[in-house]
Amino acid sequence: LLGRKVLIVYAHQEPKSLNGSLKNVAVEELSKQGCSVTVSDLYAMQFEPRATRNDIVGCLHNPEKFNYGVEVREAYKRGGLSSDVIEEQKKVQEADLLIFQFPLYWLSMPAIMKGWMDRVLVEGFAHQFPDCYSSGYLKNKLALFSFTTGGSQEMYTKGGISGDIRYALWPMQHGIMHYCGVKVLAPHICFGPESVSEEERKEMLLAWAQRLKTLWKEKPIDCSPEWYFK
């Protein structure tokens, strides 16, 4: 495991939150294993979530009619993306494993993390149709979505009011990571940490540390519709 590289993309405003602790646990455990760990602390970085003209340095490919997808694809080719995006792409490029740590907002990522996906995973860098899924440019990497929920576990079941949590994972795991060729490990979910005791929250941290000890032996999930909707 020595020399394996991990990028943790972390989105929580409060270092003392459970998300903050889960991030710290991952940094400690993976470092102890000899991995080299990098954290993108999105709120601390005041990461820009908006996809705008500012992401392109210099002249536009077509200034008459701004098309974000076309412009960032062309800018990527000539090394003309904004420095914050290039910085994140370097981290992704070097990583063997991407961990996304966040609180679930509206059955999805917080906007600041969605912005990371929108701006960093540029065409030409992460994919280029038909080079997607098994031939996506980020193949040979792993991703893991680690998040907390507001509701209890039973709310996120097939019969629960929020539906099976796997439904919510489809756009994130399949639509983004799998599309770029990344293999997806089973998600790590802490259900309703705000409604449980301090003791139970500690157990959540221990369970995460425990899982990380054997993480590199895990097989990716079969990221097909059956996994999500069967």
Added chain:
Amino acid sequence: LLGRKVLIVYAHQEPKSLNGSLKNVAVEELSKQGCSVTVSDLYAMQFEPRATRNDIVGCLHNPEKFNYGVEVREAYKRGGLSSDVIEEQKKVQEADLLIFQFPLYWLSMPAIMKGWMDRVLVEGFAHQFPDCYSSGYLKNKLALFSFTTGGSQEMYTKGGISGDIRYALWPMQHGIMHYCGVKVLAPHICFGPESVSEEERKEMLLAWAQRLKTLWKEKPIDCSPEWYFK
């Protein structure tokens, strides 16, 4: 229809884009019907997508450990949310119909629109568990997701590489709008406008104008898991 109020939440950087034209078509057609139409042009407003301490004016409920959900709930109660959020909440409160107009980014909304959801639909304003779904605070309102895709229609079918487009609609329609009590009209989807002829793009605009003529007679979809995953 005279006096009905419509809020269009619009997320595209380029006024000359198809999304821009779809927004204009909606403004024109609904105004012609006698509706009063308001547009939140998120990129033009430089709308802030990040959920931070800046959303709370004055002192925090618990400055020792920042919990965004708790802080904005408490700030809402005392009228202490930031002015840009209050402004959007007023528009939502007055609207009979919310139209979300955007290009699909990664099987979801662009981050700037996700940020609108994250920051505007505050607990106490839009919902307060167990007041959700049929008893959500935004009941008696309608919502419609109108968006463009990069891929063709066949890519977004059950057997297609991106899966049934309805899978992607679950977090947005059910997870957000339905949760707040809003009734959801069928989505309006323009598939792959960048891969079709100028003539076909014009037809897309005409089809949208045509649909809007009888929009108020439409029945909401049955926003249950069956609609999405059957």
